[in-house]
Amino acid sequence: MSQYKIIFTGPVGAGKTTAISSLSDVPLVKTDEAASDMTKERKAETTVAMDYGIMHINEGEKIHLYGTPGQERFDFMWDILTAGGIGLVLLLDNSRTDPFKDMQFFLKSFAGFIQKTGVAIGVTQMDISTQPTIDNYHQQLKELDMSIPVFSVDAREKKDVSILVQALMFSLDPGIEE
Amino acid sequence: MKSKPIDRLAVALYGMDGRTHKTMALFIQGPCKSIAQIVDEPEANVDIIDADAMDARVTLDHCLARKPLRPIIILSLEKLKIEHTIFVEKPAKTETMLAAFKEANDWLKKEKKKTTKLNQTEESTYPEVKLEQAKVSKVKPPTEKQAPFELATEKKIFTNPIEQQKTAKHKAAMMIDEQNFSSFIGIIRGVDFNDSEQWRNARYNPKRYYQGYVQSSIQVAYEKKQVIKLNSGWKPLIIFPYSHELWLNADDQQLRAFAAVEVNPTPVSGAKVMTLSKVNPKKEDCSSELDKFQEMNSFIWKLACWTSKGRYPQALNLTEPVYLKQWPNFTRLLITPHAMRIAALLTTGPRSVLEIIHGLKIKPQYVFIFISAAYAIGILDQSKRLADEIITAEVPTKKSVKKKSIFSRILNKLRG
16 A cells, blocks of 8 residues: 655744644644744744644555754754655744745755646744735745745644645646546 | 823734734733724735834835835834834833824824815716626736735734624535535526537526626726625625635525526616725724625635536637636535535636546536636636647546555544
């Protein structure tokens, strides 16, 4: 049986763990620890290794949902995590100081993987911080010559996360029949 | 002697990250006994700037240039003396903060006295603006330069509790499938979509519907940088250009019904034509019905869907390529059948509407309704570029059959 993965990435507190929980059919395997570094200013607990969830799509067939640790010092794990992945979901926290810088950092870090597969971006915390807007993100992406889905997302809402992953699937192949 | 109580001030904060912003909100609410309320920038009558923040000088210049009559309170660790500002040394103490608010309040009262006469004259003579049909066009949200109230260097954070209760705008997303399309969107009579010869007849002119009037009014609101009301003889619609929101005293069912009705451009004698009028948002009673606020693009998108009912806007040509500037923000929109497939296909390059229909092998109504909505919010247009001619109708795919199959199963799972 083939194994497929969808990777969730993004900075600390962007909602990766919550988004995976929204989709997973099994209780999430969390590896959160009390933050002891600069991360603690944004989140009391943070993912130090990875989050893991499963989506059952058929009898015995699973999609593995992996969340990367938000802290950059764990970026050595990202290559291992993405091996065999079918696409990337990048979650960005709009209330952080410079979400564009975060976006560029993650797009650059996963450039190889994105090139082979695809990416969809979910922007969280837009109810707390209304700026930048989704249009602003598209303007930034245009400068990078990228045209990818960017949606406002509430990671707690299964529907929002589901629409984001659906868009990722269609951007990988618009020919998929519904 | 008991001092005279001061009016509640509306303050906007600058140069503060989320955490400092929240701390300041609590400080004003608690020790300062809610003497002021933190609001979004356009609603404020006092600015508070953290002078120790990066770009504080630029922010101050912006504030002084934009609203020279608005009092500015400067918070800083260093003692500063800047003309036309009120200084509060950090760490801000309750007494000094209250004194600063009092000074700001006195300042406002003084300015109010000066301008009262002028305002009275302006309000009483402001004319109702008749809409000109010729003005109807796509809504173009203002660029940052056009929206003077939004600072590029500042992150705008809402902490106004009233604002946070406006949950309706976040619940706009709804996915409809092929089975529910006709019942939810409506039916177009007189066009047989099974006959491709008749597709060209499935066009409509948005200007002849409520959609056109709404789009035109929004354009006026952006151009005038003003909150305005569309008086249509139906339900009042108030347009808030700064927050990109609308307030409509009607539910979706009522809107759907009204959207489908052609508006008579030359009403019978005595009937009211659609007019625009200037609105003072503080006087309008919108705050008691926050669920009636809607995000601008979500509203126009669904209004265009219900006006189109599976037709396409007559300004677009079916045989010439159209292009999509960006993905629609689908989590906040009405998702019509195959909308995401169409968006995905168009982001790979411009295609004619007919090519999309044949390439994706879907009913024309689904493509027509998508292009109507995307055109209405200004993210889709007809392409005139020479390079577009090399695009073929084929759907690009690099994926193996095996992968296609897994993507399909993931979609089925996600859609339940």
